[in-house]
Amino acid sequence: ETGVTQSPTHLIKTRGQQVTLRCSSQSGHNTVSWYQQALGQGPQFIFQYYREEENGRGNFPPRFSGLQFPNYSSELNVNALELDDSALYLCASSVGLATQETQYFGPGTRLLVL
Amino acid sequence: GESVGLHLPTLSVQEGDNSIINCAYSNSASDYFIWYKQESGKGPQFIIDIRSNMDKRQGQRVTVLLNKTVKHLSLQIAATQPGDSAVYFCAENSGGSNYKLTFGKGTLLTVNP
Numbered sequence: 001e002t003g004v005t006q007s008p009t010h011l012i013k014t015r016g017q018q019v020t021l022r023c024s025s026q027s028g029h030n031t032v033s034w035y036q037q038a039l040g041q042g043p044q045f046i047f048q049y050y051r052e053e054e055n056g057r058g059n060f061p062p063r064f065s066g067l068q069f070p071n072y073s074s075e076l077n078v079n080a081l082e083l084d085d086s087a088l089y090l091c092a093s094s095v096g097l098a099t100q101e102t103q104y105f106g107p108g109t110r111l112l113v114l
Numbered sequence: 115g116e117s118v119g120l121h122l123p124t125l126s127v128q129e130g131d132n133s134i135i136n137c138a139y140s141n142s143a144s145d146y147f148i149w150y151k152q153e154s155g156k157g158p159q160f161i162i163d164i165r166s167n168m169d170k171r172q173g174q175r176v177t178v179l180l181n182k183t184v185k186h187l188s189l190q191i192a193a194t195q196p197g198d199s200a201v202y203f204c205a206e207n208s209g210g211s212n213y214k215l216t217f218g219k220g221t222l223l224t225v226n227p
Contacts, residue, residue, distance in 0.1 A: 002159075033214065042203050042217030043158065056214060090157050097213055100146040100165055105157035 002026055004093050004106035012112045013081050021076045021109045025093030031055070032074040033103055034066060037088040049074055050097055086113045126224045133191040135221045137204035140185065146207040148215070149178060149189045153200045161189070161202075191223075199225045 003026035013019050025032050031050045035043035045058035049068035063079040072093075078085055088110050092103035127133050139147070145166040150158035162173045164180050164187075171178050177190040187204050201222050205215040 002157075004157075031213075035215075040219075042205075042219050043215070045214035045216070048213065058214060092215075100163075100207065101213075102148060102160055102163055103215060104160060105150070107157045 002093075002104040002106065004091060004104055006089075006091055006106040006109050008109060009107070010110045010112075012114065014114050015081055015083060017081050017113075018077065018079045019081060019111060021078075021089050021091075021111070023074045023076070023091035023093075023106060025072045025074070025091075026104055029093035029095050029104075030072050031094045031096060031101075032068055032072065033092045033094070034074070034076045035090040035092065035105075036060070037090055037108070039087070043090055046076070055097065081113045083113050086111060123219070124222045124224070126226060127194050129194060129196060129225055129227050131194055133189075133194045133198070133223060133225075135189045135191075135202050135204075135223065137187040137189075137218055138185060139187060139204070139206050141206060141208050141216070142182075142185065144206040144208050147178070147180060147187050148205045148207075149176075149187075150203045150205060150217075151198075151200045152203060152220070158203060194223075194225050196225045196227055199223055 005024045033048040034046040037043040047057040048055045052068045068074045088108040090108045092105045094101045094103045148163045149161040152158045164171045164178045175192045179188045201220040203220045205217045
């Protein structure tokens, strides 16, 4: 177990709705990264938060947004859900921003958009 | 663009055999590489990492080899056990301003008893 927790574990939404996913980072970690993993694929980087600021973003549209709180937990929000948003959403926490810091993943939230 | 790919999408081995999973990367500026294991329904689990100033690193039953000349990474698992059955991903940290990890598609390892 990594100490990274995510909620909910599973979620079903319909197209056009909005969803909020939550992540609690491992104790002592101040950086949270979010990834989307489609079935049969590797995780794809969405964005990263460091000390409550977005520190970089992957190739995802603006309807994917996030927050990081003072306790370093984080939220991923997705507006106007599309069928292709169905995936496993993973958060990973790490210490600081050094390129050689290991990212530890949570169990993920499985989102199904109907 | 940046990419990390695996040579073999599936690998089937007998219990007790050694397994080798390969990975090619394309970003010569990457300085940190990680192998993750992902079991069905779970998040990726850290196995072992290696920095670009090293060419070999050993853990418990696992060894990672890095060949920067040909941009190749491999994971060796000794005495493979049924519990090793999972999808294995290599990931590179491409550095820059956002320290993202770039993952390959994964290799499915099946260990036959």
